[in-house]
Amino acid sequence: MNRVVIVGASAGGLATAEALRRLGYAGVITLVGEEVHPPYDRPPLSKQILAGQWTPDRLALRGQAEIDALNLDLRLGVAATGVDVAGRAVALADGDHLPYEALVVATGVRPRRLPGTDGLTGVHTLRTLEDAMALKARLRPGRRLVIVGAGFVGAEVAAVAQGLGVEVTMLEAAPVPLGPAVGDDVGRFLARVHLDHGITLRTGVSVARVLGEAGEVSGVELADGSVIAADDVLVAIGSVPNTEWLAGSGLTVHDGLIADRYCAAGPGVYGVGDVVRWHNPLFDTAMRIEHRTNAAEQGMAVARTLLDPGRPHPFAPVPYVWSDQYDMKIQIYGYLRDHEETAVIDGDLSGASDSRRFLVAYRRGDRLAGVIAAGVSPKLLRGWRALIAAGSTWDAAMTSAAA
Missing domain, CATH: 3.50.50.60 (FAD/NAD(P)-binding domain)
Incomplete structure (x- = not known):
C-alpha cells in the first residue's frame, strides 16, 4: 500500500x-x-x-x-x-x-439549521472556530440569547453565557431536556441546575420562525404564537x-x-x-x-x-462523553440510548439536596449498558467502565454496587 x-x-x-x-x-x-x-x-x-x-x-x-x-x-x-x-x-x-x-x-x-434564517445577523450555529468567535463577540452583559435545543451543546453555551451576564432562554421540543439520551430523571436533574443558575427553560415547545428587523435577529416566535425577544439565537438542534x-x-x-x-x-x-x-x-x-x-x-x-488487513480487529470501544456545565463535569461511559432501566448508585436526583454529585447506571436487555456521573471519584468511574467493557450483566453490576 x-x-x-x-x-x-x-x-x-x-x-x-x-x-x-x-x-x-x-x-x-x-x-x-x-x-x-x-x-x-x-x-x-x-x-x-x-x-x-x-x-x-x-x-x-x-x-x-x-x-x-x-x-x-x-x-x-x-x-x-x-x-x-x-x-x-x-x-x-x-x-x-x-x-x-x-x-x-x-x-x-x-449543525442543523432552522429554515428562513440565512443572512440574518445574530443567528448562530456552533461547529467551527469562526462560529465560536462570532458568537463570543456578541455575548455581553445584558444581551438576550435564545438557545433552540437543550442538548449538551446548548446546555454548555447556556452555562458560559450566563456566566458572562447574558440573559439566556433555552427552548426544547421534548418534555424533558436530554430525556431520550439520559432518561427523564437525569434530564430533570440537569434542567434544575440550569434553573438554579437563572436560565429560563421552556420545554415541550416548537419554533415557528426566527424574527428579524433590518437584517438583524429580533426574536423567536413559537408555534403557540408567543414571541421571545432575542439579540442572538443559537440553533443547537443536532447535526x-x-x-x-x-x-x-x-x-x-x-x-x-x-x-x-x-x-x-x-x-x-x-x-x-x-x-x-x-x-x-x-x-x-x-x-x-x-x-x-x-x-x-x-x-x-x-x-x-x-x-494488517489479514488480522482485522473489531472496533468495540466503551464510548466516553463529557460535558462541562457550571461547576459540574458530567461524564458518560457506555451507550445510554434505548435503555430500559436506570438505577441511582450514588447521590440524589430528587432535588432534595443541593448536591451535584450523582452516579446512575443504565440497563439494556440483561446487560449493564452505561453510566453517567458527576462529582464522583475517577477510581469509582473506572470500575464501572471496566464492568461495561467486560460485558457485565445487570444483576452482577448491581451486586457489585451493593458490595
Missing part, C-alpha cells in the same frame, strides 16, 4: 495519520480538510473559547513541527466533492483527483453527517456512512469519527458517536487494520 487518502482534517483524520506513521507506514498520506486551519480541537469551542479563557492558538491539536514530522501531503481549504470507489480516486473542489489504495472518510458533521460528497459512489449512507465492525464501508474504504455509523460488537448495535475521544480511538483502530 503506497497511498492513503484521509478526507477530514480534524481529530479523527489526524489520529489516523499519526497512527499510520507510528506503526511504520512510509507511503504517501494525503490529508484533505475543507477548513483552512490545521487540525484543531472542537470541544473547547463551547467552553474555554466562548468564555474567553483560551485564545484560538491553544486549539491546535499539534504544533507545526509535529505536523511537519508526519510528512503529510496536506490539502487544507479544499473540499472533497466525490469518490470513484471502483477507480479508487477522490475528486476535490479545486479540480484535482487523488488516487488512493485506501480511503478514510472522516468528514464529520455540520447532519457530511456525506453528500459520497453520492453516487455506491457506498451506503443512512444517517452517516454505514460500516461494519471493522469500520470498513466498502472496498478499501473506512470510516472514522462523527460521520460513520458502525456496528459496535460490544453492544451489538450500530452507533454513530459525535465525540472527540471516539474519533481519535477509531482513527487508531482503522490505521492498525490498514497495516
